[in-house]
Amino acid sequence: MKRAMDEQSPGDGKGSEGAGSEGRDGEGAPSASPSSREPAQNLFGQIGGSRSGSARPERRSGERRMNPEAVSPDDPRQSASAPYPRDASYTPRPEVSQPDAPLDAVDDNGALTRLDPNYKLLMRIGALFVAFFVLLAGLIADAAIQAGGAPIPFGLVSVPAFIAALIIAIRVPVARFNARGYQMGADRLRVVRGVLTRSDTVVPFGRVQHIDVDQGPIERALSIATLTLHTAGSHNASVKLPGLAHADAVAMRETIRAHIKRESL
Template sequence: MRAGFIIYRCMSDTGGDDADKNGKTAGSARQLFGHKGGAKPWDAPRTPPPPPPAESKDTSSAPYPRDATYTPRPSAEEKPAASSEAKAELESQLGPLDDEGELTKLHPNYKLLMRVGAIIVALVIIGGAAVLELALSQEIDFPTGIILGPAVLVALFIAIRIPLARYNARGYQISRDRLRVVRGILFRSDTVVPFGRVQHIDVDQGPIERALDIATLTLHTAGSHNASVRLPGLGHALAVEMRETIRAHIKRETL
């Protein structure tokens, strides 16, 4: 009897544990699938998405006012930089163009600039002649001075005479409505530029020209032949005054 009671008690405890497990499983199923029998997760009502956040108006970039006016600041090129002496010099040069008339000479410092360039060419000639004579004297019995002597004479002629001849062969004439530029020693060039054909004007200066206070006036014209006419060797103040005079003439014609 005692053995039968123990077996019955063990079976009762096992059944209780199974019931607890089945109860927990059923509770989990009810939480997952709902209280109704046969309910599915996708049958549950969907939660609507939250509304999008309201767009904030950016007040940092306000529209440009219609009644605003823009006043450009005058650049350095538009300011009259020429002195009264340059204006007086230009006024004295204005007159009718004459092919037989006397040309206006360039600035005296331009002669020095051309002489510097000629000296550089002369040094190159002397150096080349010295190297050639040295190479020939090492190969054969070559007399000294056969090449270097004439090269030195040619270099002196280039450094002394050529700059002076080029300076005297250059000049210009200016009137109220045109500019005449003459240059060349062997090949003479005589160019007349009407101000009405000028599109824009440049005043250029290199480092040596800046040190000598001279400049180059360049006129860019419409057309393929002689589209750019250069007049080097002008004083910087005179070149600026000529540019402003030509620019004023162009503005009067376009109005």
């Protein structure tokens, strides 16, 4: 009997020792109440008190797993944090075409408009006056030489003067008339003149301050006029275009005035 009690005592000691350890563990780490576990569950998003390692929602039977890259741009399930779709196509901005140049723009190499033929007659009248004074000067010089008793034949000065007077009266007006012309553009006027010294002036209508149409006594008789453009600035402040028919000069003045008025609006 004593032997049986000795064999039983080690088991009873282990049992009491285990009970004691359970009591000590229970006293050292008290179990958490359900109310204290709820904030932790809500914080980590666990359901039903499951551990953080096992907080993975189970997939129902028959439910397909959605690929986030396969979501279409029109799918309402798309995340609001991605306002632009991945495969969006954007229409390029249309190119703005530059306005074409006006058809009647001034061309530096373009043909010039000739002046009125009566202007050639006016130039010839002026050349006749110059030729007369040249011939008169030659005759006076010859007379003075002969009066001085110099052994020089008469006509040594007057004959060259006569030839020069013919050139001035006949050739010079034609050359001057052919060298003059103008070109009327949409927003500017080009005036060309000069035989020995060529002058090519372009006057923008935006610089014109006022316009004059002048006629002298002979110009009124020949029905021609001179168009004068007064511009801003000191260089070429006044550009004259003589030899225009009076009607053409008035029409050009009104055209330029209408352009200035339209640009000022």
